[in-house]
Amino acid sequence: MNQEWWKQSVVYQIYPRSFKDSDGDGIGDIKGITQSLDHLQNLGVDVIWLSPVYRSPNDDNGYDISDYRAIMDEFGTMRDFDEMLSEAHARNIKIMMDLVVNHTSDEHSWFIASRSSKSSPYRDYYVWRPGKNGGPPNNWGSFFGGSAWEYDPVTGEYYLHLFSKKQPDLNWENPQLRREVYDLMTFWLNKGVDGFRMDVVNFISKDQRFLDGVVGDTAYGDGGPHFTNGPRIHEFLRDMNHEVLAKYDTITVGEMPNVGVEEAKLYTAKERRELNMVFHFEHVDVGNGKFGKWSPQPWKLTDLKQIFTRWQKGLEKQGWNSLYWSNHDQPRAISRFGNDSEEYREVSGKMLATCLHMLKGTPYIYQGEEIGMTNAAFETVDEYRDIETLNTYRDYIAAGLLTREEMMKAIHERSRDNARTPMQWTDAEHAGFTAGQPWIAVNPNYRQINVEAAMRDQNSIFYYYQKLIRLRKENPVIVDGGYELLLDDHEQIYAYTRTLQEEQLLVICNFSAERPQFTLPEGLNRTRAELLISNYEGDGKDDFRSFRLKPYEARVYRLK
Ligand code: ISL
Numbered sequence: 431m432n433q434e435w436w437k438q439s440v441v442y443q444i445y446p447r448s449f450k451d452s453d454g455d456g457i458g459d460i461k462g463i464t465q466s467l468d469h470l471q472n473l474g475v476d477v478i479w480l481s482p483v484y485r486s487p488n489d490d491n492g493y494d495i496s497d498y499r500a501i502m503d504e505f506g507t508m509r510d511f512d513e514m515l516s517e518a519h520a521r522n523i524k525i526m527m528d529l530v531v532n533h534t535s536d537e538h539s540w541f542i543a544s545r546s547s548k549s550s551p552y553r554d555y556y557v558w559r560p561g562k563n564g565g566p567p568n569n570w571g572s573f574f575g576g577s578a579w580e581y582d583p584v585t586g587e588y589y590l591h592l593f594s595k596k597q598p599d600l601n602w603e604n605p606q607l608r609r610e611v612y613d614l615m616t617f618w619l620n621k622g623v624d625g626f627r628m629d630v631v632n633f634i635s636k637d638q639r640f641l642d643g644v645v646g647d648t649a650y651g652d653g654g655p656h657f658t659n660g661p662r663i664h665e666f667l668r669d670m671n672h673e674v675l676a677k678y679d680t681i682t683v684g685e686m687p688n689v690g691v692e693e694a695k696l697y698t699a700k701e702r703r704e705l706n707m708v709f710h711f712e713h714v715d716v717g718n719g720k721f722g723k724w725s726p727q728p729w730k731l732t733d734l735k736q737i738f739t740r741w742q743k744g745l746e747k748q749g750w751n752s753l754y755w756s757n758h759d760q761p762r763a764i765s766r767f768g769n770d771s772e773e774y775r776e777v778s779g780k781m782l783a784t785c786l787h788m789l790k791g792t793p794y795i796y797q798g799e800e801i802g803m804t805n806a807a808f809e810t811v812d813e814y815r816d817i818e819t820l821n822t823y824r825d826y827i828a829a830g831l832l833t834r835e836e837m838m839k840a841i842h843e844r845s846r847d848n849a850r851t852p853m854q855w856t857d858a859e860h861a862g863f864t865a866g867q868p869w870i871a872v873n874p875n876y877r878q879i880n881v882e883a884a885m886r887d888q889n890s891i892f893y894y895y896q897k898l899i900r901l902r903k904e905n906p907v908i909v910d911g912g913y914e915l916l917l918d919d920h921e922q923i924y925a926y927t928r929t930l931q932e933e934q935l936l937v938i939c940n941f942s943a944e945r946p947q948f949t950l951p952e953g954l955n956r957t958r959a960e961l962l963i964s965n966y967e968g969d970g971k972d973d974f975r976s977f978r979l980k981p982y983e984a985r986v987y988r989l990k
Contacts, residue, residue: 731922
């Protein structure tokens with residue numbers, strides 16, 4: 431197999447809690463995943479990215495790990511895990527683990543020892559500082575509300591937690607801690623897992639001065655500039671690569687809030703030996719307002735095109751892109767970037783898939799995307815489960831920053847729980863996800879939108895994804911071809927070409943419910959074209975050089 435197999439791969443993300451429950455406790459589990467592998471094999475994906483399955487008290491659904499070498503009780507046992515891994519491998523599907531090492535749970539044995547006394551050998555595994563003027567060491571706010579520092583009465587100092595106070599940040603300055611991380615990675619790689627998605631990994635190197643952040647619209651300062659892409663980040667990642675990754679054949683992707691193209695080149699350039707690719711946030715942040723995603727504004731296709739193009743061109747010669755519309759922290763792709771009305775849900779879902787999968791990079795499909803699942807839009811806040819959603823709702827309303835109505839509107843559009851409702855397998859009760867009571871309510875549209883229905887319908891989104899994945903395997907131009915944007919300023923159409931020597935693809939996507947006119951730009955003087963895929967039946971009979979697009983229409987041509 432090609433050394434860089436991860437460039438030809440399509441990744442499918444599983445959020446185990448919401449995927450498939452095998453034992454009726456209302457919570458998805460590992461056996462449920464094993465039972466569903468045929469579905470993924472049928473879809474054609476190469477790699478599964480598994481959100482955390484390690485032991486955890488679930489303050490943040492597994493992103494707070496209390497034992498890196500054990501499986502979360504609710505998800506099953508290590509034996510279940512081993513079975514899943516070998517069943518996946520038997521189907522030629524690789525497994526990429528979620529590596530959450532910016533922080534642990536406060537219930538991890540390291541933290542329990544660390545907080546017990548200033549002289550504990552584990553003290554320095556975390557970030558402890560004395561208070562300042564009777565308050566925390568600096569003004570940083572946590573991503574999940576309140577100060578990023580928690581006072582601990584046992585030793586009279588504060589510990590840093592960029593996320594919840596049950597997620598204390600690890601101190602990467604400590605070489606022993608780094609060794610622990612390398613060892614636990616080695617433990618999983620020796621089991622046969624195929625790589626890691628690294629949670630907020632560009633936050634692990636903190637500027638040791640811990641300076642105050644700039645105060646904006648909330649009560650806290652923005653610590654971001656003091657811990658994002660920090661002073662030793664590249665050193666840490668290269669060391670990790672040298673000590674661990676270089677010894678195995680892996681896929682690695684770093685989740686990186688606030689990473690730009692220039693920085694991403696450094697993280698992903700092959701010869702620098704850090705990571706294969708990063709997840710940036712620029713396209714999923716379009717339309718963020720004064721309070722970020724909590725004050726969403728309409729977004730412009732021209733902005734989205736500009737962002738994708740900057741990344742496509744920026745990483746053309748150096749580095750590699752990851753491509754995604756959604757994940758467990760984002761709303762559903764169709765609701766966010768397409769149109770989730772009954773009329774346009776399927777066609778816009780296929781259009782989004784076309785647009786993303788024809789770009790240069792490794793595409794990620796988030797569970798349920800392959801059947802066109804949509805946002806949850808629960809009526810009351812009590813139905814939400816996500817710590818970020820619930821804390822922000824409470825804090826913003828208490829501080830008078832947003833009204834209840836504004837907050838509910840933002841939640842409907844952007845809450846992380848939109849992506850966390852159970853996978854819709856059938857039209858039976860609870861969508862066939864569980865025989866018990868699901869931990870979070872099922873989206874009521876499961877009677878129409880479910881895997882069983884998608885399998886019956888030859889025109890379903892599922893089969894469309896299957897075809898896109900097959901096209902990638904058959905056409906090297908999709909993996910390796912260069913990218914050029916066409917019609918830069920067009921407000922409804924996203925069109926681009928992909929070129930590899932004589933091979934050239936033309937991708938045309940209509941992001942609107944209107945019927946805009948497409949006209950091939952002058953420079954492309956091709957006269958013949960073969961339609962490779964499109965999302966409307968009977969497409970491609972008109973002249974590809976000039977035609978009117980249907981709502982959310984997508985076409986891919988091979989130019990001749
Ligand atoms: O979801 C977000 C957008 O508002 C971010 O704040 C998010 O928390 C950030 O992208 C980091 O995400 C990752 O680390 C978190 C965890 O809650 C997320 O689920 C994870 O993907 C802390 O481990």
